[in-house]
Amino acid sequence: MENLKKTPLFEVYPNYNGKIIDFGGWALPVQYSGILDEHEAVRNRAGLFDVSHMGELIVTGTDALANIQKWITNDASKLADGQAIYSPMCYENGGVVDDLLVYKKGDHNYLIVVNASNIEKDFAWVQEHAFGDVSIHNASDETAQLALQGPLAEQVLQKMTDADLSQIKYFWFLDNVDVAGIKCLVSRTGYTGEDGFELYCAATDVAKLWDSILATGKEDGVLPIGLGARDTLRFEARLPLYGQEITENISPLESGLGFFVKLDKGDFIGREVLAKQKEEGVKRKLVGFEMTERGIPRTHYEVQVDGVKIGEVTTGTMGPTVKKNIGLALIDVQYATIGQELDIIIRNKPVKGVIIKTPFYKRQK
Incomplete structure (x- = not known):
């Protein structure tokens, strides 16, 4: 772990049984109590993430x-x-x-x-x-970030501040909010498919903020959450992960992010190519699928139809909330229709799946 970058909470992880891994050069907890427990906590109560590596x-x-x-x-x-x-x-x-x-x-x-x-x-x-x-x-080193996510996030955080959190709409924020005596920017954003908040504060204050939120949320069943559940949560909600659903070789239009590409706003880097892609239609498309035979799809597994490669899996796992083996795959556009049967090549064998609607999980408002 010596050569890995560390967030200001690195020394705090052992207090909560954090199991540390190398995540893109960062020493971060993959889990605390267990991925399934943590996933369930966020879906049904609330969970706290250290995302200070952002x-x-x-x-x-x-x-x-x-x-x-x-x-x-x-x-x-x-x-x-x-x-x-x-x-x-x-x-x-x-x-x-x-x-x-x-x-x-x-x-x-x-x-x-x-x-x-x-x-x-x-x-x-x-x-x-x-x-x-x-x-x-670049304020990354002096800034820390926590995410409190789940249906009880507002209830828990409200106990720690006089600011009226119910007034913060989705994708809005308040700056200079006092949370447990610590100045924070509090935004109603997140990466789990649930309601929740992201809190930005000085790196020197984050250990106190982390402990305070977990202590305040204890009676509501708030748990610390690691990278494992962060991935299964975002994946069920079909939120893209850089390096998997979007890369230097995958455009936003191919990955289903066309809503966030505003071609009519004026010039921007990449506009010419994206405008052409939109006009001509993309050749590849990101789709969601579920396995109809036993097997768990994983990143980079080949996707075939009738023995011909048509693309590959970008993310796949067992969805803890939906209780199915599911995946996202970037495939040739002519096959990207709901109900299309696919073969996912798992350990050199074709295992059947079918394209379904996404997101796999959507919270009840």
Whole structure:
């Protein structure tokens, strides 16, 4: 573990029986009490995630918005103060540099949250494509992030703050909120398919915040959650993972993220290729499937129809909530229809599956 990057909570993990693994160069807990227990806690109560490995870039200046508009595919000009959007950020060829969140703190003041494995790459990319009056500060090392997710998230967090959390709508946020005596940016966002909040605070304060939330939430059954359940939760809700559903070789249109590509907003990096893709139609498409024979699909397993390779699995597992072996696969578009039968090649044998509607899981509002 010596050579791995560590979040400010690394020393706290053992107190909660965190089982540490190497996750893209970071020492992070894959589980605490067990993946299935943790998954169930988030679906039915609430769970707390350390996501301090995520990156934070602060973009300021009179040309901050113009720069962000050039970098991302979504339209940040529509943001009000205190609002956030999700967006892919693309290369010229339409492949994805990263997917990220943009928070508008005020005119000329934005926070961009990027994936942990891409922090340096993203920072270099936006610096390379910056122009005019803009300052980009990589605040990742001084910033920590927790996510409290699940149907009881608001109830638990409300006990710790005077701010009225019920007033924070989905993809909106409040800044400088006092949570258990710690200044936080609190946003109603998350990566689990459940209601919940993401809290950003100073790295030096996060251990206290973590302990406080778990102590406050104990009577409501709040558990610490590791990477294992983070993946099964996001996957059931069909939320993409960078490096699997979206990569430098997979465009947002191919991965079903066309809603976040605003071709009419003006020019942005990758627009020309994406506009052409939209006009001509994509050749590959991301689909969800369930296994109809016994077997668990895994990333990179080949997908065939009639003995011919038509694509590969991007993510697959047993869905703990839906109780089925399910997967996402990027396949040739002519086969991407509900009800299409597939063969997933598991240990050199074809195992039957069928394309179904996604998301696999949707919470009851």
